[in-house]
Amino acid sequence: MEEISSAELKASLGTKFVGNEIFVFQNVSSTQDVARELLRQGALEGTVVLAETQSGGRGRFGRNWFSPSGVGIWASVILHPKFQNSANSLRRGIGSDKPIGAGAGLTVVSLTSSVAIANAIRRVTGLRSFVKWPNDVMLHQKKVAGILVEMVGESIIVGVGINVNQEQFPEFLRDSATSLMMESGNEVSRISLIREALHQLEYYYILLKEKGFSPVIEKMRDISSVLGRQVIASFNGKKIIGQAVDVDIDGALLIRIDSGFQVRVLAGNVSIL
Numbered sequence: 498m499e500e501i502s503s504a505e506l507k508a509s510l511g512t513k514f515v516g517n518e519i520f521v522f523q524n525v526s527s528t529q530d531v532a533r534e535l536l537r538q539g540a541l542e543g544t545v546v547l548a549e550t551q552s553g554g555r556g557r558f559g560r561n562w563f564s565p566s567g568v569g570i571w572a573s574v575i576l577h578p579k580f581q582n583s584a585n586s587l588r589r590g591i592g593s594d595k596p597i598g599a600g601a602g603l604t605v606v607s608l609t610s611s612v613a614i615a616n617a618i619r620r621v622t623g624l625r626s627f628v629k630w631p632n633d634v635m636l637h638q639k640k641v642a643g644i645l646v647e648m649v650g651e652s653i654i655v656g657v658g659i660n661v662n663q664e665q666f667p668e669f670l671r672d673s674a675t676s677l678m679m680e681s682g683n684e685v686s687r688i689s690l691i692r693e694a695l696h697q698l699e700y701y702y703i704l705l706k707e708k709g710f711s712p713v714i715e716k717m718r719d720i721s722s723v724l725g726r727q728v729i730a731s732f733n734g735k736k737i738i739g740q741a742v743d744v745d746i747d748g749a750l751l752i753r754i755d756s757g758f759q760v761r762v763l764a765g766n767v768s769i770l
């Protein structure tokens with residue numbers, strides 16, 4: 498098994514700030530919690546926390562995130578969008594003067610990070626993965642990676658979970674999850690993938706800050722698994738069925754329902770019908 502080491506990761510990483518500080522742990526409750534603590538201690542933008550395994554890895558809506566040892570990438574990246582010396586900081590999109598902070602802003606960061614991770618997977622493995630709004634990265638209709646974005650004060654912690662070298666999943670995940678190894682038939686270097694993921698996250702984060710969300714939406718239209726499909730979106734017990742037609746500047750999924758109306762969905766789960 499290839500061990501993750503901070504020194505090896507940092508050697509010739511070549512990013513501007515993501516990964517300038519990398520902390521690697523054997524076992525933590527959740528890398529998100531460790532990142533929160535580092536943030537409290539004044540961690541710099543781009544600080545990365547990685548763990549071989551998590552005993553309390555979590556996903557969206559408080560779900561557990563299965564994080565077995567040595568076969569995945571369980572990472573959290575600290576970002577300080579508003580602390581940067583950029584007048585526009587992290588806007589929700591061109592033409593919008595509402596800074597990130599509301600739920601909409603987090604959806605934008607979640608989608609942007611999903612695009613970055615799908616790109617990294619493609620570059621390292623050649624596998625064409627797709628983004629399933631708002632935070633899943635899919636291969637052959639199964640989830641290979643997930644993003645959890647949490648706001649702490651004015652900072653953001655982007656949690657990234659990638660199933661890399663699992664040979665199988667427990668029964669309860671077998672129909673919904675897959676790994677890069679199961680899809681490609683080859684073991685994948687976690688070090689190479691972490692490096693590429695950090696590059697892509699930085700690239701898309703800077704793009705988002707400097708150019709807004711529009712160019713990210715453009716990219717996402719090419720690699721979305723839901724756009725153009727009949728979907729069911731659910732949130733807080735409400736269900737909407739229709740065709741997913743686009744993502745707007747707030748990151749909302751636009752669903753055209755039977756009557757022809759378009760409904761904006763800003764949070765929740767989407768399944769393809």
Ligand code: BTN
Nearest residue numbers: 527554555556557572643656658
């Ligand atoms: C989801 O799909 O619901 C999001 C999953 C996010 C999992 C990652 S693993 C690293 C980081 N630490 C956590 O506890 N969660 C995220």
